Amino acid sequence: MEPLITLTTDFGGESPYVAAMKGVILSLSPHAQLIDLSHQIPPQDVRFAAFFLRASISYFPPETIHVVVVDPGVGTDRALLYVEVDGHRLLAPDNGCWTGLMRQVGQTLLSGKPTVLRLTERRFWRPTVSPTFHGRDILAPVAAHLSLGENPRHLGQPFDDWVRLEWKSPIIEPNRLVGEVIFIDHFGNLITNIPGEAFARMDDPHIQILVGDQAVTRRVHTYGEAEKGTLVALVSSFDLMEVAVSGGSAQKKLGVRVGSAVHVISPTDPGA
Amino acid sequence: MEPLITLTTDFGGESPYVAAMKGVILSLSPHAQLIDLSHQIPPQDVRFAAFFLRASISYFPPETIHVVVVDPGVGTDRALLYVEVDGHRLLAPDNGCWTGLMRQVGQTLLSGKPTVLRLTERRFWRPTVSPTFHGRDILAPVAAHLSLGENPRHLGQPFDDWVRLEWKSPIIEPNRLVGEVIFIDHFGNLITNIPGEAFARMDDPHIQILVGDQAVTRRVHTYGEAEKGTLVALVSSFDLMEVAVSGGSAQKKLGVRVGSAVHVISPTDPGA
């Protein structure tokens, strides 16, 4: 079986940087099967990358090698990591981009303790390393060597002091959920950090849903249930509460962005 | 030989949805060879998808499995289909996106009667199916099973009541062609629904060509024949009449959109 190597970068679709990385990998490991995950991560947006990886890596077969290059700190003393968690293998700069894998917002996604190495063994790198392109000169050749069966332990040293990306936890109370928009997809759907299960449990028909200060009055299971143009709230395919516009863009309609507050309030509080 | 699976979606290049689908397929069918056709179909634009598929699927080897996810009706009671026509195999929502394969505008592209099944056999799906992401939870695993040799007949039930996408037919008379713009490519070239052959036959040097109310005075065989910036009419690589600007964008120059009327008139009507 060909070893799978996926690529996730913020280089953009017109970039020769992606092409150079593919060439480096295939020169060392010509049978590697390259899978583009995305090259459209917004420039240097580590948080976007973290959500992206959380939403995709766990679907891949465990032996896959995932190369991630969203790297605002390239060339500084930030480490480059080999990470293994529940069999998933990643190569990425130490900026926390992979740490979303270990917790779904509000629940555990992967349960294992990660094995993390700092890449230090230069014999697996390109002979000359540019201070601005470690994706091509370090991560790509290391991925190729892994795909050829190299033992990860040879790549570097155990490393425990890796960056943990902090995620704001939603407030989950019986009659009140408070969270925020954490991801906006291509359709303009607003994904929040409120667990879908918590939202589903609040089935009071008089529930109030606010994004910023704008009310969402319709709850659905899927977009097409409501008339086109209706603002709706639902449980997303990420198992998180989502706000959408049927056949349209909630982002455009509401003018919100990542970080906007989301409230779900049950006015029929039994204690009220 | 590795089974080929192509992917066509409106998820956008930055989307974790595409990545998740690739992971699901490769987890079940690690030897599958994934081919990205496009993830830039305009959101929920079934008609664009239909033209896209018509312009590309017939070039693939027949055993290829084409997964199409442009799905405004996801989660409603619209069916999900397995389609086989002249050996081409598609998995797509029942919204007509594949029905352009069977007729070129004005002529037959594929001649066979399609075999259409409604996907009903849940054992080929992911155990949990999100109401908003059937691409990941139904179409991707079904594609993987097909690539592993599963008999399509096991996937579901014969289904005849599938959506036919209506295409407006052009008017084709000896001295008059009336059609419309049906596709605008990345270069701003305007593809019409007027058959190239019908346009080629109207070789009167005094021919009048109108897009909306704007005249196109130059006929060419290829863009570079005319001086840069010239508005030209020609037979496209789709065998349809096309209006273009040499070295530029006809869309920008004329400000037209899909649906704009196109007239080709021969003033030397023998009956006039």
Added chain:
Amino acid sequence: MEPLITLTTDFGGESPYVAAMKGVILSLSPHAQLIDLSHQIPPQDVRFAAFFLRASISYFPPETIHVVVVDPGVGTDRALLYVEVDGHRLLAPDNGCWTGLMRQVGQTLLSGKPTVLRLTERRFWRPTVSPTFHGRDILAPVAAHLSLGENPRHLGQPFDDWVRLEWKSPIIEPNRLVGEVIFIDHFGNLITNIPGEAFARMDDPHIQILVGDQAVTRRVHTYGEAEKGTLVALVSSFDLMEVAVSGGSAQKKLGVRVGSAVHVISPTDPGA
């Protein structure tokens, strides 16, 4: 080993043209391994394509077949070429897009004399050739035949009169470098035609760096050395002088474009 075929076009991510080319290749050579380099080359921008290829092709294993379709002259009498240089194989229109491979700006990249053939043998083409889509009808099938082991000499005739793309040479003097911006990447980094080595040698602390008439006062080895938002000059991963904004876009900050002048001046001229 599966033969590698890379694709570089200006067709755009939403284009059925790319999909059609992939289908044509895979129909003839089902084991071919397709690698997307980019489909986002700006429309008809041969110079961008030339820089792109120069920045990526040399990283690939030599037996790879690179298909390049940036072709403003499609259908005119411009030739289509098979090029082999230092083992790298390209199929491209004769517009100079590949000629950047043979010289890095200021230094040699590939040293070999290229072998260039004009594609003339129609038996390797699709039976019908559209005058506007030679990528699908000529280059794709020729690439497929090459991947199946066809001898390149059978494809056409030796051809010497190919287009050389002219590159403006920078002025390199002991106390003065004058060049221009030749490429702007996705992050807004400005890549110049000034060799990195020449820039590195000018280590005078009072050096003046100008992009257009705007001064760059900070020199670094990598972006993250400077505070976010700082305008910096450095040696790029292309071994060329680069102007960037740490954590931002130099293109946006300076409002420059490809062709803008770049000056590096040492005021402590020993002769002053």
